[in-house]
Amino acid sequence: MPGKIQKIVLEMRRHVGGRAAVWHEEPFKVLIATVLSQRTRDQNTRSAAGRLFSRYKTPGEIAKAPLNELETLIRSSGFYKVKAERIKKISRQLLDEFAGKVPRGRDELLTLEGVGPKTAGCVQVYGFDDYALPVDTHVHRISNRLGLVETRSPEETEPHLKEAIPRRYWKEVNLLMIRFGNLVCLPQKPRCGICSLKDVCEYYKKVVRPDL
Numbered sequence: 001m002p003g004k005i006q007k008i009v010l011e012m013r014r015h016v017g018g019r020a021a022v023w024h025e026e027p028f029k030v031l032i033a034t035v036l037s038q039r040t041r042d043q044n045t046r047s048a049a050g051r052l053f054s055r056y057k058t059p060g061e062i063a064k065a066p067l068n069e070l071e072t073l074i075r076s077s078g079f080y081k082v083k084a085e086r087i088k089k090i091s092r093q094l095l096d097e098f099a100g101k102v103p104r105g106r107d108e109l110l111t112l113e114g115v116g117p118k119t120a121g122c123v124q125v126y127g128f129d130d131y132a133l134p135v136d137t138h139v140h141r142i143s144n145r146l147g148l149v150e151t152r153s154p155e156e157t158e159p160h161l162k163e164a165i166p167r168r169y170w171k172e173v174n175l176l177m178i179r180f181g182n183l184v185c186l187p188q189k190p191r192c193g194i195c196s197l198k199d200v201c202e203y204y205k206k207v208v209r210p211d212l
């Protein structure tokens with residue numbers, strides 16, 4: 001498997017134009033932006049987060065903000081009523097339980113309202129530069145197609161993928177697979193014809209070209 005992993009990482013980097021540069025931001029902003037990103041496109045998340053943070057920047061400010069104003073600011077992210085309540089509750093929890101700071105540990109992050117393993121992982125990687133491997137739908141789909149894991153949900157994928165992939169690649173995997181999933185291994189119609197991972201891909205061998 002190590003040779004296969006290295007090939008997968010190198011070829012994905014080649015397809016997406018280079019190593020995925022892991023960006024960093026204040027943990028609170030990463031946390032709130034990741035909540036806003038649930039079930040919407042990146043562009044909608046960026047616009048909602050931009051509007052929200054131009055008005056409210058801290059847990060204290062969001063906890064006190066009128067709910068209807070939060071809803072208006074984050075409307076473009078979709079499910080804005082649920083998300084507005086969620087970010088308000090998270091902000092309140094941070095004030096009450098964590099002295100207004102985003103906790104660094106996974107277990108503490110998972111106690112926050114609506115925060116699951118993917119959001120916790122994003123905060124760890126992009127907020128604290130810690131080793132974690134956030135699994136979203138792209139990471140789940142691609143790692144199953146490649147045969148790195150055989151799982152039925154992103155939650156189930158995460159621990160198996162951490163065993164399959166050396167730790168030094170963890171921080172990069174999320175961004176790399178999101179980009180690769182948008183350019184090559186698309187959700188509905190993967191562009192296997194242009195993909196240089198065909199020879200290590202279980203989906204290609206079993207579904208696309210079982211005749212080979």
Ligand code: SF4
Pocket residue numbers: 145146184185186190191192195196197198201202203204
């Ligand atoms: S060969 Fe096809 S299914 Fe496999 S990783 Fe490439 S694009 Fe995805």
